[in-house]
Amino acid sequence: MNQFQPRVFSGVQPTGNLHLGNYLGAISRFVPLQDEMPTIYCVVDMHAITVKHDPAALTVATREVTAAYLAAGIDPKKAIIFNQSQVREHAELAWIFNCVARMGWLSRMTQFKEKAGKNRENASVGLFAYPTLMAADILAYRATHVPVGDDQKQHLELTRDIAQKFNNDFAERIAELGVGVPNPAPSPELPGELFFPLTEPMIAGPATRIMSLRDGTKKMSKSDPSDLSRINLRDTADEISKKIRKAKTDPEPLPGDTGGLADRAEAANLVGIYAALSGRTKDEVLSDFGGQPFSVFKPALADLAVEKLAPMADEMNRLMAAPDHIHAVLRDGAERASAIAEPILHDARRICGFLERR
Ligand code: TYM
Numbered sequence: 001m002n003q004f005q006p007r008v009f010s011g012v013q014p015t016g017n018l019h020l021g022n023y024l025g026a027i028s029r030f031v032p033l034q035d036e037m038p039t040i041y042c043v044v045d046m047h048a049i050t051v052k053h054d055p056a057a058l059t060v061a062t063r064e065v066t067a068a069y070l071a072a073g074i075d076p077k078k079a080i081i082f083n084q085s086q087v088r089e090h091a092e093l094a095w096i097f098n099c100v101a102r103m104g105w106l107s108r109m110t111q112f113k114e115k116a117g118k119n120r121e122n123a124s125v126g127l128f129a130y131p132t133l134m135a136a137d138i139l140a141y142r143a144t145h146v147p148v149g150d151d152q153k154q155h156l157e158l159t160r161d162i163a164q165k166f167n168n169d170f171a172e173r174i175a176e177l178g179v180g181v182p183n184p185a186p187s188p189e190l191p192g193e194l195f196f197p198l199t200e201p202m203i204a205g206p207a208t209r210i211m212s213l214r215d216g217t218k219k220m221s222k223s224d225p226s227d228l229s230r231i232n233l234r235d236t237a238d239e240i241s242k243k244i245r246k247a248k249t250d251p252e253p254l255p256g257d258t259g260g261l262a263d264r265a266e267a268a269n270l271v272g273i274y275a276a277l278s279g280r281t282k283d284e285v286l287s288d289f290g291g292q293p294f295s296v297f298k299p300a301l302a303d304l305a306v307e308k309l310a311p312m313a314d315e316m317n318r319l320m321a322a323p324d325h326i327h328a329v330l331r332d333g334a335e336r337a338s339a340i341a342e343p344i345l346h347d348a349r350r351i352c353g354f355l356e357r358r
Pocket of ligand 1: 009010011012013014021022023024025026027044047133134137138146147148149150151152155207208209210211219220221
Protein backbone atom coordinates (compact mmCIF):
# COMPACT_ATOMS: atom_id res chain seq x y z
CA MET A 1 0.00 0.00 0.00
CA ASN A 2 2.96 2.36 0.21
CA GLN A 3 6.36 2.74 -1.34
CA PHE A 4 8.87 2.19 1.37
CA GLN A 5 11.91 0.14 0.43
CA PRO A 6 11.25 -3.45 1.54
CA ARG A 7 13.26 -4.25 4.66
CA VAL A 8 12.99 -7.03 7.24
CA PHE A 9 13.56 -6.45 10.95
CA SER A 10 13.17 -8.93 13.77
CA GLY A 11 14.55 -9.51 17.25
CA VAL A 12 15.02 -12.13 19.93
CA GLN A 13 15.42 -11.43 23.64
CA PRO A 14 18.60 -12.64 25.33
CA THR A 15 16.88 -14.11 28.35
CA GLY A 16 18.49 -17.57 28.29
CA ASN A 17 16.99 -20.95 27.39
CA LEU A 18 16.62 -20.30 23.66
CA HIS A 19 14.29 -23.05 22.54
CA LEU A 20 12.75 -24.86 19.61
CA GLY A 21 9.83 -22.39 19.48
CA ASN A 22 12.25 -19.48 19.01
CA TYR A 23 14.01 -21.44 16.29
CA LEU A 24 11.00 -22.67 14.33
CA GLY A 25 8.75 -19.64 14.89
CA ALA A 26 11.43 -17.06 14.20
CA ILE A 27 15.17 -17.73 13.72
CA SER A 28 14.87 -20.47 11.07
CA ARG A 29 12.54 -18.22 9.09
CA PHE A 30 15.07 -15.35 9.18
CA VAL A 31 17.54 -17.38 7.11
CA PRO A 32 15.88 -17.53 3.64
CA LEU A 33 14.78 -13.88 3.89
CA GLN A 34 18.40 -12.71 3.79
CA ASP A 35 18.46 -13.65 0.10
CA GLU A 36 15.21 -11.86 -0.68
CA MET A 37 15.59 -8.37 0.78
CA PRO A 38 17.71 -6.32 3.18
CA THR A 39 17.46 -7.91 6.63
CA ILE A 40 18.26 -6.71 10.14
CA TYR A 41 18.32 -9.18 13.05
CA CYS A 42 18.68 -7.74 16.51
CA VAL A 43 19.48 -9.16 19.93
CA VAL A 44 17.09 -7.06 22.00
CA ASP A 45 19.08 -6.72 25.21
CA MET A 46 17.21 -3.59 26.33
CA HIS A 47 13.96 -5.55 26.33
CA ALA A 48 15.62 -8.16 28.53
CA ILE A 49 16.00 -5.72 31.44
CA THR A 50 12.27 -4.98 31.71
CA VAL A 51 12.10 -7.82 34.26
CA LYS A 52 14.61 -8.51 37.03
CA HIS A 53 17.83 -9.68 35.43
CA ASP A 54 21.33 -10.85 36.22
CA PRO A 55 23.84 -8.58 34.38
CA ALA A 56 26.47 -11.29 33.86
CA ALA A 57 23.86 -13.70 32.53
CA LEU A 58 22.59 -11.01 30.14
CA THR A 59 26.04 -10.67 28.60
CA VAL A 60 26.29 -14.44 28.07
CA ALA A 61 22.75 -14.67 26.71
CA THR A 62 23.47 -11.85 24.25
CA ARG A 63 26.36 -13.90 22.88
CA GLU A 64 24.13 -16.97 22.85
CA VAL A 65 21.42 -15.40 20.68
CA THR A 66 24.10 -14.11 18.31
CA ALA A 67 25.61 -17.60 18.16
CA ALA A 68 22.17 -19.04 17.39
CA TYR A 69 21.68 -16.57 14.54
CA LEU A 70 25.03 -17.54 13.05
CA ALA A 71 24.67 -21.28 13.67
CA ALA A 72 21.21 -21.26 12.07
CA GLY A 73 22.77 -19.95 8.87
CA ILE A 74 22.32 -16.19 8.98
CA ASP A 75 25.24 -14.73 7.07
CA PRO A 76 26.55 -11.53 8.70
CA LYS A 77 27.76 -10.32 5.32
CA LYS A 78 24.21 -10.35 4.01
CA ALA A 79 22.13 -9.63 7.11
CA ILE A 80 22.88 -7.03 9.77
CA ILE A 81 23.27 -8.71 13.18
CA PHE A 82 23.71 -6.48 16.24
CA ASN A 83 22.58 -5.92 19.81
CA GLN A 84 20.02 -3.23 20.47
CA SER A 85 21.82 -1.30 23.23
CA GLN A 86 24.70 -0.48 20.85
CA VAL A 87 22.46 1.64 18.65
CA ARG A 88 21.19 4.67 20.58
CA GLU A 89 18.39 5.42 18.13
CA HIS A 90 16.24 2.63 19.57
CA ALA A 91 15.95 4.26 22.98
CA GLU A 92 15.55 7.70 21.49
CA LEU A 93 12.71 6.76 19.15
CA ALA A 94 11.09 4.73 21.94
CA TRP A 95 10.82 7.92 23.97
CA ILE A 96 9.11 9.73 21.11
CA PHE A 97 6.74 6.77 20.78
CA ASN A 98 6.01 6.82 24.51
CA CYS A 99 4.53 10.20 23.79
CA VAL A 100 2.54 8.94 20.78
CA ALA A 101 1.14 5.68 22.20
CA ARG A 102 -1.82 5.96 24.60
CA MET A 103 -2.01 4.44 28.09
CA GLY A 104 -5.17 2.62 27.00
CA TRP A 105 -3.40 0.92 24.09
CA LEU A 106 -0.62 -0.41 26.28
CA SER A 107 -3.00 -1.44 29.05
CA ARG A 108 -4.65 -3.86 26.63
CA MET A 109 -1.43 -5.77 25.84
CA THR A 110 -1.93 -9.38 26.91
CA GLN A 111 1.81 -10.00 27.27
CA PHE A 112 2.06 -7.20 29.82
CA LYS A 113 -0.87 -8.60 31.76
CA GLU A 114 0.68 -12.08 31.76
CA LYS A 115 4.17 -10.94 32.70
CA ALA A 116 3.08 -8.41 35.31
CA GLY A 117 0.75 -10.95 36.92
CA LYS A 118 -1.39 -9.93 39.86
CA ASN A 119 1.05 -7.43 41.24
CA ARG A 120 0.86 -4.83 38.47
CA GLU A 121 1.78 -1.96 40.75
CA ASN A 122 5.15 -3.56 41.17
CA ALA A 123 5.91 -4.10 37.44
CA SER A 124 8.60 -1.86 35.95
CA VAL A 125 7.57 1.10 33.81
CA GLY A 126 9.82 -0.49 31.17
CA LEU A 127 7.69 -3.63 31.12
CA PHE A 128 4.60 -1.50 30.52
CA ALA A 129 6.34 0.48 27.76
CA TYR A 130 7.94 -2.65 26.23
CA PRO A 131 5.86 -2.46 23.01
CA THR A 132 6.85 1.15 22.29
CA LEU A 133 10.51 0.09 22.32
CA MET A 134 9.60 -2.77 20.00
CA ALA A 135 7.87 -0.32 17.64
CA ALA A 136 11.01 1.83 17.76
CA ASP A 137 13.19 -1.18 16.90
CA ILE A 138 11.21 -1.73 13.74
CA LEU A 139 10.50 1.85 12.70
CA ALA A 140 14.02 3.23 13.35
CA TYR A 141 14.79 1.39 10.10
CA ARG A 142 11.40 1.99 8.48
CA ALA A 143 11.19 -1.81 8.25
CA THR A 144 8.29 -3.12 6.20
CA HIS A 145 8.27 -6.81 7.16
CA VAL A 146 8.62 -8.49 10.54
CA PRO A 147 8.85 -12.30 10.82
CA VAL A 148 7.78 -13.46 14.30
CA GLY A 149 5.82 -16.16 16.10
CA ASP A 150 2.12 -15.81 16.79
CA ASP A 151 2.63 -14.39 20.32
CA GLN A 152 3.97 -11.10 18.88
CA LYS A 153 0.91 -10.34 16.76
CA GLN A 154 -0.64 -7.86 19.17
CA HIS A 155 2.66 -5.97 19.52
CA LEU A 156 2.88 -5.63 15.75
CA GLU A 157 -0.66 -4.28 15.56
CA LEU A 158 0.37 -1.69 18.11
CA THR A 159 3.42 -0.84 16.00
CA ARG A 160 1.07 -0.08 13.09
CA ASP A 161 -1.15 2.04 15.35
CA ILE A 162 1.86 4.05 16.49
CA ALA A 163 3.10 4.56 12.92
CA GLN A 164 -0.37 5.63 11.83
CA LYS A 165 -0.83 8.09 14.68
CA PHE A 166 2.61 9.61 14.16
CA ASN A 167 1.95 9.97 10.40
CA ASN A 168 -1.39 11.64 11.11
CA ASP A 169 -0.42 13.83 14.06
CA PHE A 170 2.53 15.28 12.15
CA ALA A 171 1.12 15.08 8.59
CA GLU A 172 1.55 18.79 7.87
CA ARG A 173 5.01 18.93 9.29
CA ILE A 174 6.11 15.82 7.35
CA ALA A 175 4.86 17.40 4.11
CA GLU A 176 6.43 20.79 4.95
CA LEU A 177 9.85 19.27 5.60
CA GLY A 178 9.56 17.01 2.54
CA VAL A 179 10.65 13.95 4.50
CA GLY A 180 7.67 11.70 3.75
CA VAL A 181 7.14 8.90 1.28
CA PRO A 182 4.15 9.35 -1.05
CA ASN A 183 1.14 7.30 -0.03
CA PRO A 184 -0.53 6.07 -3.22
CA ALA A 185 -3.82 5.49 -1.38
CA PRO A 186 -4.52 8.43 0.96
CA SER A 187 -7.57 7.95 3.17
CA PRO A 188 -9.18 9.62 6.19
CA GLU A 189 -6.94 7.31 8.28
CA LEU A 190 -3.71 8.07 6.40
CA PRO A 191 -2.41 11.30 4.85
CA GLY A 192 -0.80 11.74 1.43
CA GLU A 193 2.73 11.42 2.77
CA LEU A 194 3.92 8.93 5.33
CA PHE A 195 7.02 9.08 7.45
CA PHE A 196 6.73 5.56 8.90
CA PRO A 197 5.49 2.49 6.99
CA LEU A 198 2.65 0.34 8.24
CA THR A 199 4.70 -2.77 8.84
CA GLU A 200 3.47 -6.20 7.72
CA PRO A 201 3.68 -9.02 10.24
CA MET A 202 4.99 -12.28 8.73
CA ILE A 203 3.40 -14.99 10.85
CA ALA A 204 3.17 -18.12 8.73
CA GLY A 205 4.00 -21.81 8.45
CA PRO A 206 3.35 -24.85 10.65
CA ALA A 207 5.30 -23.53 13.66
CA THR A 208 3.95 -20.09 14.56
CA ARG A 209 3.05 -21.37 18.01
CA ILE A 210 5.03 -24.34 19.35
CA MET A 211 3.50 -25.67 22.55
CA SER A 212 5.05 -27.09 25.73
CA LEU A 213 6.00 -30.77 25.48
CA ARG A 214 4.36 -31.32 28.87
CA ASP A 215 1.09 -29.49 28.25
CA GLY A 216 -0.31 -28.90 24.76
CA THR A 217 -2.36 -25.93 25.95
CA LYS A 218 0.68 -23.89 27.07
CA LYS A 219 3.19 -22.17 24.80
CA MET A 220 6.75 -23.51 24.83
CA SER A 221 8.54 -20.81 26.79
CA LYS A 222 11.90 -19.78 28.19
CA SER A 223 10.40 -19.26 31.61
CA ASP A 224 8.63 -22.61 32.10
CA PRO A 225 10.14 -24.10 35.28
CA SER A 226 10.11 -27.59 33.72
CA ASP A 227 13.09 -28.15 31.43
CA LEU A 228 11.22 -31.15 29.98
CA SER A 229 8.65 -28.71 28.58
CA ARG A 230 11.04 -27.39 25.95
CA ILE A 231 13.90 -28.41 23.69
CA ASN A 232 16.71 -25.93 24.25
CA LEU A 233 18.85 -25.07 21.26
CA ARG A 234 21.96 -26.22 23.10
CA ASP A 235 20.52 -29.52 24.32
CA THR A 236 22.59 -32.61 23.53
CA ALA A 237 21.30 -35.37 21.23
CA ASP A 238 20.47 -37.49 24.29
CA GLU A 239 18.52 -34.68 25.95
CA ILE A 240 16.54 -34.02 22.76
CA SER A 241 15.63 -37.71 22.39
CA LYS A 242 14.69 -38.03 26.04
CA LYS A 243 12.42 -34.98 25.96
CA ILE A 244 10.61 -36.22 22.87
CA ARG A 245 10.25 -39.70 24.37
CA LYS A 246 8.73 -38.16 27.50
CA ALA A 247 6.52 -35.68 25.64
CA LYS A 248 2.88 -35.88 26.66
CA THR A 249 0.59 -37.55 24.08
CA ASP A 250 -2.73 -39.38 23.97
CA PRO A 251 -3.31 -43.12 23.43
CA GLU A 252 -4.73 -42.85 19.88
CA PRO A 253 -2.71 -43.46 16.71
CA LEU A 254 -2.06 -40.44 14.47
CA PRO A 255 -4.94 -39.41 12.18
CA GLY A 256 -4.67 -39.41 8.38
CA ASP A 257 -5.19 -35.66 7.99
CA THR A 258 -5.09 -32.41 9.98
CA GLY A 259 -8.86 -32.49 10.55
CA GLY A 260 -8.21 -35.38 12.93
CA LEU A 261 -5.87 -33.24 15.07
CA ALA A 262 -8.69 -31.04 16.41
CA ASP A 263 -8.94 -31.50 20.20
CA ARG A 264 -5.60 -33.33 20.21
CA ALA A 265 -3.31 -30.46 21.20
CA GLU A 266 -0.24 -32.57 22.03
CA ALA A 267 -0.46 -34.64 18.85
CA ALA A 268 -1.00 -31.48 16.77
CA ASN A 269 2.08 -29.91 18.34
CA LEU A 270 4.39 -32.86 17.63
CA VAL A 271 3.13 -33.12 14.05
CA GLY A 272 3.69 -29.36 13.62
CA ILE A 273 7.26 -29.71 14.92
CA TYR A 274 7.92 -32.58 12.51
CA ALA A 275 6.46 -30.57 9.62
CA ALA A 276 8.52 -27.47 10.41
CA LEU A 277 11.77 -29.41 10.88
CA SER A 278 11.30 -31.31 7.62
CA GLY A 279 10.02 -28.34 5.62
CA ARG A 280 6.73 -30.06 4.82
CA THR A 281 3.07 -29.42 5.64
CA LYS A 282 1.24 -31.18 8.48
CA ASP A 283 -0.94 -32.99 5.94
CA GLU A 284 2.14 -34.35 4.16
CA VAL A 285 3.51 -35.60 7.48
CA LEU A 286 0.20 -37.25 8.30
CA SER A 287 0.02 -38.92 4.92
CA ASP A 288 3.23 -40.75 5.96
CA PHE A 289 2.38 -41.37 9.62
CA GLY A 290 -1.45 -41.56 9.67
CA GLY A 291 -2.57 -44.69 11.52
CA GLN A 292 0.81 -45.12 13.27
CA PRO A 293 1.12 -45.13 17.06
CA PHE A 294 3.34 -42.66 18.93
CA SER A 295 5.77 -45.51 19.58
CA VAL A 296 6.64 -45.25 15.88
CA PHE A 297 6.23 -41.49 15.39
CA LYS A 298 8.26 -40.33 18.42
CA PRO A 299 11.52 -42.10 17.49
CA ALA A 300 11.21 -40.73 13.93
CA LEU A 301 10.67 -37.23 15.32
CA ALA A 302 13.59 -37.61 17.73
CA ASP A 303 15.91 -38.68 14.87
CA LEU A 304 14.82 -35.73 12.75
CA ALA A 305 15.20 -33.25 15.64
CA VAL A 306 18.66 -34.55 16.50
CA GLU A 307 19.73 -34.44 12.85
CA LYS A 308 18.63 -30.79 12.51
CA LEU A 309 19.44 -29.41 15.96
CA ALA A 310 22.54 -31.20 17.21
CA PRO A 311 24.91 -29.71 14.60
CA MET A 312 23.52 -26.27 15.43
CA ALA A 313 24.17 -26.82 19.14
CA ASP A 314 27.75 -27.87 18.35
CA GLU A 315 28.28 -24.75 16.28
CA MET A 316 26.78 -22.51 18.99
CA ASN A 317 29.08 -24.06 21.58
CA ARG A 318 32.07 -23.60 19.30
CA LEU A 319 31.26 -19.93 18.69
CA MET A 320 30.65 -19.22 22.36
CA ALA A 321 33.88 -20.86 23.48
CA ALA A 322 35.88 -18.18 21.62
CA PRO A 323 33.52 -15.22 21.35
CA ASP A 324 35.82 -12.87 19.38
CA HIS A 325 33.98 -13.65 16.18
CA ILE A 326 30.63 -12.91 17.88
CA HIS A 327 31.94 -9.57 19.13
CA ALA A 328 33.26 -8.64 15.68
CA VAL A 329 29.93 -9.50 14.07
CA LEU A 330 28.03 -7.38 16.61
CA ARG A 331 30.38 -4.43 16.23
CA ASP A 332 30.16 -4.43 12.45
CA GLY A 333 26.38 -4.92 12.62
CA ALA A 334 25.94 -1.99 15.03
CA GLU A 335 27.85 0.30 12.67
CA ARG A 336 25.74 -0.72 9.70
CA ALA A 337 22.52 -0.46 11.70
CA SER A 338 23.43 3.03 12.98
CA ALA A 339 24.13 4.19 9.45
CA ILE A 340 20.52 3.40 8.53
CA ALA A 341 18.84 4.61 11.72
CA GLU A 342 20.74 7.89 12.16
CA PRO A 343 19.25 9.80 9.20
CA ILE A 344 15.77 8.50 10.03
CA LEU A 345 16.08 9.74 13.61
CA HIS A 346 17.50 13.01 12.38
CA ASP A 347 14.29 13.57 10.42
CA ALA A 348 12.10 12.29 13.27
CA ARG A 349 13.70 14.89 15.58
CA ARG A 350 13.02 17.66 13.07
CA ILE A 351 9.42 16.50 12.70
CA CYS A 352 9.02 16.76 16.49
CA GLY A 353 10.49 20.26 16.42
CA PHE A 354 13.54 19.54 18.56
CA LEU A 355 16.06 22.36 18.14
CA GLU A 356 19.25 21.01 16.65
CA ARG A 357 22.72 21.73 18.02
CA ARG A 358 23.98 24.80 16.14
P1 TYM B 1 11.05 -13.51 22.24
O1 TYM B 1 12.48 -13.31 22.57
O2 TYM B 1 10.10 -13.88 23.30
O3 TYM B 1 10.93 -14.63 21.11
C1 TYM B 1 11.70 -14.56 19.93
C2 TYM B 1 10.88 -15.05 18.75
O4 TYM B 1 10.46 -16.41 18.98
C3 TYM B 1 9.06 -16.50 18.79
N1 TYM B 1 8.53 -17.51 19.72
C4 TYM B 1 7.83 -18.58 19.35
N2 TYM B 1 7.41 -19.00 18.13
C5 TYM B 1 6.71 -20.15 18.08
N3 TYM B 1 6.39 -20.89 19.19
C6 TYM B 1 6.78 -20.49 20.42
N4 TYM B 1 6.48 -21.21 21.49
C7 TYM B 1 7.53 -19.29 20.53
N5 TYM B 1 8.07 -18.61 21.59
C8 TYM B 1 8.67 -17.53 21.07
C9 TYM B 1 8.52 -15.12 19.11
O5 TYM B 1 7.26 -14.90 18.53
C10 TYM B 1 9.60 -14.23 18.51
O6 TYM B 1 9.40 -14.07 17.13
N6 TYM B 1 9.11 -8.95 21.72
C11 TYM B 1 9.93 -9.95 21.05
C12 TYM B 1 11.32 -9.46 20.68
C13 TYM B 1 11.35 -8.20 19.90
C14 TYM B 1 11.02 -8.05 18.53
C15 TYM B 1 11.25 -6.68 18.22
C16 TYM B 1 10.55 -8.93 17.56
C17 TYM B 1 11.74 -6.98 20.35
N7 TYM B 1 11.71 -6.06 19.34
C18 TYM B 1 11.03 -6.18 16.94
C19 TYM B 1 10.32 -8.41 16.26
C20 TYM B 1 10.55 -7.06 15.97
C21 TYM B 1 10.08 -11.12 22.00
O7 TYM B 1 9.91 -11.02 23.18
O8 TYM B 1 10.50 -12.26 21.41
